[in-house]
Amino acid sequence: MPYTIALTGGIGSGKSTISNIFARLNINIIDSDVIAHEMVKPGSHVLRIINERYGCSILTKNGTLFRSRLREIIFQNDKERYWLNNLLHPLIDIKTKELKKTVKSPYVIWVAPLLIENKLQHCADRILVVNVNKSIQLKRVQVRDNVPISQLEQIIAIQATQQQRMVFADDIIDNIGTIENTFLQVIKLHNFYLKLAKMKQG
Numbered sequence: 001m002p003y004t005i006a007l008t009g010g011i012g013s014g015k016s017t018i019s020n021i022f023a024r025l026n027i028n029i030i031d032s033d034v035i036a037h038e039m040v041k042p043g044s045h046v047l048r049i050i051n052e053r054y055g056c057s058i059l060t061k062n063g064t065l066f067r068s069r070l071r072e073i074i075f076q077n078d079k080e081r082y083w084l085n086n087l088l089h090p091l092i093d094i095k096t097k098e099l100k101k102t103v104k105s106p107y108v109i110w111v112a113p114l115l116i117e118n119k120l121q122h123c124a125d126r127i128l129v130v131n132v133n134k135s136i137q138l139k140r141v142q143v144r145d146n147v148p149i150s151q152l153e154q155i156i157a158i159q160a161t162q163q164q165r166m167v168f169a170d171d172i173i174d175n176i177g178t179i180e181n182t183f184l185q186v187i188k189l190h191n192f193y194l195k196l197a198k199m200k201q202g
């Protein structure tokens with residue numbers, strides 16, 4: 001298995017932004033959110049199961065998943081959230097393991113938003129936590145997704161707290177400042193991870 005760095009953080013903390021920088025440094029990325037998105041493509045088995053549970057209103061006119069509607073359902077109802085998690089997570093796990101076997105770079109960045117929530121810490125060699133504060137999180141996600149603030153608050157309340165993530169952090173990226181600032185932190189970590197991966201290889 002490749003040397004695995006789990007990248008985690010709350011919604012809008014900057015995981016995608018940071019994984020894109022690692023990708024530009026030719027590091028392979030395995031992103032749980034990307035896997036989950038692909039799993040619910042039109043015509044997929046998983047989308048059919050979701051459709052059976054919630055009816056046609058969970059699909060857009062084009063037959064794609066009506067994401068904001070699903071978000072509304074699962075963030076208002078714990079039972080539905082657990083149901084969806086139980087459906088998706090075993091499949092995401094299988095796909096993640098498959099993808100790990102194809103990694104070509106000296107280490108892999110595994111973007112795992114729910115690493116702590118799903119107790120997957122043991123699946124990584126190191127844990128990299130993105131640090132932002134809640135007000136920045138709210139501001140950036142609103143610009144990105146146009147989600148109502150009440151729903152965002154609900155999502156953040158369900159996710160692990162930043163303190164809970166920090167308990168498991170081997171490394172931290174502070175993403176409160178500019179992208180350039182974050183970029184410099186990624187470069188430093190990249191050089192560090194290259195060394196660690198080499199040491200692991202023996």
Ligand code: ADP
Pocket residue numbers: 009010011012013014015016017018140141143144175176177178179182
């Ligand atoms: P996540 O993947 O953790 O949900 P994103 O990487 O998508 O978060 O970042 C959330 C939003 O904030 C995106 O629109 C992104 O472009 C923006 N963003 C991320 N980091 C910064 C930063 N340092 N400065 C300004 N905007 C940022």
